[in-house]
Amino acid sequence: MNDxxxxxxxxxxxxxxxxxxxxxxxxxxxxxxxxxxxxPVPDQLMIARxxxxxxxxxxxxxxxxxxxxxxxxx
Numbered sequence: 544m545n546d547x548x549x550x551x552x553x554x555x556x557x558x559x560x561x562x563x564x565x566x567x568x569x570x571x572x573x574x575x576x577x578x579x580x581x582x583p584v585p586d587q588l589m590i591a592r593x594x595x596x597x598x599x600x601x602x603x604x605x606x607x608x609x610x611x612x613x614x615x616x617x
Contacts, residue, residue, distance in 0.1 A: 545611050555611065558607055558610060558611055559611065561607060562604065562607045562608065562611070565600055565603055565607070566604060568585055568600055569597060569600045569604060570602065571603060572596060572597045573592055573597065575593055576593050576594060576597065579593070
């Protein structure tokens, strides 16, 4: 075992996996929002819904990142 690699519990591994899934979903939503915005007649309601979902994902990503590596205040 390499001493340079930190030990990750099953919970940590699950959080890292969930984080990757959320980041991929966030990137997919960004691409969808961008594509919808370039349509001749953009569906503003759909764009607003996707943006709202994207903000929720961003909040969840930030929450998980804080749990994985909390900010240390000196």
